Amino acid sequence: MLYRLPSVGQSDAVTVSAPVAVIGPPDPAAAFTAALDQAGLASIRYDEFPVDLSGYSAVIVVAGRYPEPERLDVAGLAEYVRAGGSAYVEFALDDTGFLPQGEIRTAHIERIFTTVALAGIEPLQILDEHSSQAQQVVVRGKAVELCSYGTVAGTHEAIFGPPDVTFPALLDIPVGDGRLLYATTALSHHVKGRYKPVRRWRRLLQVIVGQLTGVQLAEDIEVFTEPRVWVATGEPVKLVVRSSTKPVAELDLVETKPGRFESDLQYLDDGEHTFAVGDQHVTVAVGPRAERYRRMVDRAIAWYDRAGMFYDAPDGSKGVAEGLSNEIDAEGKLPFRPVPRGDCFTQTAHAFRMYADLADFPRGRTIADNLMRLVVEEEQLTDRNQLYGSFEPRGARTDLTGTNNLFADDNGWISLFALMSGHVESGLRGVEALIRTSSADLGLQVDPWRTPSTLLVKGWDELSRSPIEDGLDLTSHWQSSAQCAYLYAYGLTGDQGYLDIATRGLDHMAGQHPRARLETSRTCEAGRFLLPLVGAYHYTRKPQYLETMRSLAGYLKSRQGPDGGFAEWDGKCPPSNEAYGVDEAAIFAANGDPVTDQLYGTPFAAWALPLAYRITGEPVFEELAHGVLDYLSRIQIDDPDDEQLDGTWQRAFDFDSWEYFGSNADLGWGPYCVETGWSVAPSIIGAMLYLTGDNFFPPAPSSLSELPASIRAEFDAIAAGQPAPATFTRRDDGRVIRIQNGVQAVLGDLTAAGEPVWARNEPVGADEIYVRGTDGHLHHTYLDDRVGQGRWQQLGDLELADEPVVAFNPGANAIEVYVLGADGHIHHCSMIDVRGGHTPWEPVGTLHFTGSPAVLYDEELGSVRLVANDTAGQDRRTRKVNRWHLPWQDYSHWITA
Incomplete structure (x- = not known):
């Protein structure tokens, strides 16, 4: 049943002539004045309570000091409500007992969800905040709990129902002849705090206005084009409206399913086009793909500087930051994450090297050279033990106690880009380290999140004979980067051993396809599996690899949304409310969530698909490449006032609500994080591969076979325990x-x-x-x-x-x-x-x-x-x-x- 003001009938409209008093500072008050404007209601804002409240149809008191609560003198407000007035107050302290009180705490993993049906918001709909401050109050008397805090799994909806433990977020409390709506947190903070999804938060404030005043709320009509934002020259676009009744529009609209109206396909000239539906307008741009992709690359490159990713030195000589963490703070900012990750260094280096050639940008090559120098000189482990050749993935190497887990995927990417950057010896040592830690039978990585102690205790021989547990042999998340490094090493040197180990692993994985272990999701696995298959097919023309690529293409096409992105599917999602927020997880909650992953999925598909088309010539790969690159160009954040995010991508994008939003269950990399590598760099590498026609892998095997033999001899000597005297000297820089x-x-x-x-x-x-x-x-x-x-x-x-x-x-x-x-x-x-x-x-x-x-x-x-x-x-x-x-x-x- 729809929750309404008790004194107002189900279909009655109420006319409100007196203004609404909004009390509090301008910024938080603006969230409610926007809702009042939407309802056609006049309002007057005050910094403090006016002397007399009797002339107002309702009173709204916002939290002006959030995240700190404000102690209020509410004697006049209490008298106003008891006499029959309606008031909304949020996150405040009160000495009189008029306002509910409770312990103030941080809602770390609890989220707000609706507990009753509100106008335009169904029960169990999620309103994501970000570690908000809240009062843990107890519901008393005849108060009705409209929204609650609780640990709930789901993206838009609490898919397992309400959790066992909750506390109120929004209460409707009868007081005398009036009513008090009390929010235990600052709901007005949703704009500044970047709460998601934006449309639902706006609607919640409109609902509060409607409950206070009795005004019937207008329907929330949504107008957009499909595709959104931009469409390539010569391709069609249509106007779409979501509404319960057919809207008035300049184009004829037909209801294609309940609540959805569409125009015929429109073929538009290059330029910007605006469509009007009632008082709403939507704009779509039309233009060539090459121009759009180049604009996307230019803006992403500029983001590195604007967001301060090259900390301490703009030439990259001090490294590049990992990016921005997921935890949005009270100011709406993402925490800067300065971790010096070698994989981010090398992926960023390659992107800037490509851009240096594409845009005649010499600084790009300087940045690339400096980043690669840091990785090769500072991060490769050269102690003569079973860690030899691996890369410390989280900064400069220290002693053994400071060495991080030697993740196989990170080491694969670093080795690959070391080879590509001309650091061939260092890259081949990285490749050989991966080979020595792979299964002798399958050629696939064993224990890919290996600890240094595991390698030292087991040694290369024992590790190579160890069984691969948990189906890790079938996950491209962990295997694909090493396979790409092997294939590139083969193309660079012509050494057959590199091709053999790559194809041995790929034969096994392709033979088991579509069975796969899902590290994040089946969609991400598909995008990650493509790149090594492209390289292997490039060098062998083996039909099995082409058939597997076609199968992956078919799967991606089945998951493709109207704007080109690939929806997450079959993922590592919390299986219950209790499992939410306690482990690494995907950024969607259930199959059907319209969410794409810009960290582990979309960028790698954008990287591989242009190459798949170039190597095979099959149209399906070109179509998919256009789709995913178009999508990345559409969802690239375009906000010149936001230095942190303008020109980049966050991890989770909801292509139905058209905003960055997803299930925030992942402990490490939630929906709002940004990575310089893994996300930004691979995305623009894919776009530049499309623009330049580069094949990525060397065209034909070269002949540098003496160098691989020399590298293997180094490892053999270490395995045999042969000593190697060391000398030490001071470099020019000290x-x-x-x-x-x-x-x-x-x-x-x-x-x-x-x-x-x-x-x-x-x-x-x-x-x-x-x-x-x-x-x-x-x-x-x-x-x-x-x-x-x-x-x-x-x-x-x-x-x-x-x-x-x-x-x-x-x-x-x-x-x-x-x-x-x-x-x-x-x-x-x-x-x-x-x-x-x-x-x-x-x-x-x-x-x-x-x-x-x-x-x-x-x-x-x-x-x-x-x-x-x-x-x-x-x-x-x-x-x-x-x-x-x-x-x-x-x-x-x-x-x-």
């Missing part, structure tokens, strides 16, 4: 680099003032490295034969005046470290065989010296000997006995002997 078997690695972000020195610590199987930093202190790290490089640690606060000297003392199983301090004394510490255990600095005698001593181990005496020149120019010598140093002796007369 960073310390390690060179081991010809492979360089930058050691952390320490800036050195001098050259590093090192000594072999055989009892623990490591090299100990020391260097004077630009801060004047001594710093230490290590290279362990098994766990690899350590982090730099400062050794005390001693200020150095010269470079350190070190020697291994086998008599004590210790590294002896000597430096000249700023005080002119020589100081000493020892590193015992417990990792990181340096003794405190202590002076060696009281003499002053001009430089650090020379140090050697005297095997005959079994002790460390030191030689140094004091400030008088005399030659002084001493040696270490046990943990003590003997007094300095004068050997200056030996100089002429």
Whole structure:
């Protein structure tokens, strides 16, 4: 039953002559004055309560200090309501007991949903807010709960019904002869806070106005074109209206199904065209695809700068941010997510390299080169163990304890783009690391979210023999990037081994198709599976790959909406209200939700489909490529006033309500997040592949077969435990680099003032490295034969005046470290065989010296000997006995002997 004002009949219209008083600051008040205007009602806004409320047809009090509650003096308002007036108040404190009160808390995963039928809003309809502040009040007396907070699964509707635990969001409370509508949160905040879906939030405020005044609400008529926003030259468009009755329009409209009216197909000239339906207007642009796609690319490239994605340096030399997190704050902003992800670096680098050529934009190549340099120099793991060749996907490598999970999909993309950028050796090491962590039988990745400890404990041989669990062998989400890297490596080198492992895995996956493990959804899997199939068909012309691509095309076509996007289907969706918001999940709730995924699905389909058409020549791939690229161009955010989002895409787009909106159940990447890689970069890579005619994969295998053999030999030597002595040196920029078997690695972000020195610590199987930093202190790290490089640690606060000297003392199983301090004394510490255990600095005698001593181990005496020149120019010598140093002796007369 429709919930209405009790004193107003089901079809009665009420005429309201007195204005409505709206109390509160202009911005939140504007949300309600818009609803009042829509209802044809006059309103007067006040900052504070007027002295007399009796001349107003209703009173609306908005939360002016949200997310903080405001304490109100409501004595006059209480008197007005008890005398028969109607008032709405939201999120306020009251000392008199007139307003409901409760504990103020953050609604972390609870969402607002309707509990009764309202005018134009059915029960159980979801109104998404974003971690709103709310009062957890208890319903008392004859109050009616119109909207509730609760943990509900669903996109537009609570598909499993109301949850067991709820608390009120909007109450209708009889008070004396009047009524009070009380919202436990700031419903007026929906505009500033970007609450979704927008049309439903607007309607809710209109419903509140209708309940307060008794005015019958006008029907919410929706007018749009199909396709929306833009249509390619020569292609048709139609006008669509959603309305319960046939509207008045300049085009003849026919009801095609209940509540939906359509015009005939219109073929329009290039330019903008506007259609009127009653007092509503809708505009559609018509123009060439190439121009539209180029505009899309230009705007997305500009977004990186406008949104500040190149933090600290606009040339990319400090990296690119991961993007924007999902959690919209009280100001309507998305949190900046500065995580330096290698996959985002490399995907962005390739997009900017392509754009440099497309737009004659030299800065694009500079950005690309800088981003790739950071990944290759800072993120590839080159310690000689089972992590060798992999890429640390979340920033510069540190020691083993700081190494993130070595995700197979991230490493696949990084390796692929390293090859494409000209860093062939680094890319092939990444490819070989993926091969060594793949199944020997299937050629597919084992444990693709692998931890470093798993790799070190199991080793390459055991891992390759491990069964692939959970059907992971059939998920392109985890497998496709590695397969693309193998195929590109084959095209670059001509090495048959790369093609063999790629096709072995693809044969297995294609043979099982359409069975697949769904990491996010079947739609995303289809888009991700296409790219490696395109590459494999390019090199082999195997019919099975073409048939599988045709099948994927048929599936995508069956899920395609009227504007070209592919609806999510068969996903990892919460199976109950209790499962909502507790794990990673898809951004739709049930099959049929008109939601597309711009993180894991749409961009990869846009990337692969132009290539599929170019490689096969089959029209279905061209049609689908046009559809998905058209769609991306239509849903690209176009708001010049919004520096965060103008020119980009968020993850979930609802193509029926035509806004960014979806099920917010995913713990990590909800519907409103933005990724520089994965989303923006792949989207414009796809558009530029279309514009340039680039085949992406090398046209024919080259002959660089000696290099793959050399790379494999490096891995074989590590597997065999063969040693490789390391040397260390200071780079021009002050960073310390390690060179081991010809492979360089930058050691952390320490800036050195001098050259590093090192000594072999055989009892623990490591090299100990020391260097004077630009801060004047001594710093230490290590290279362990098994766990690899350590982090730099400062050794005390001693200020150095010269470079350190070190020697291994086998008599004590210790590294002896000597430096000249700023005080002119020589100081000493020892590193015992417990990792990181340096003794405190202590002076060696009281003499002053001009430089650090020379140090050697005297095997005959079994002790460390030191030689140094004091400030008088005399030659002084001493040696270490046990943990003590003997007094300095004068050997200056030996100089002429």
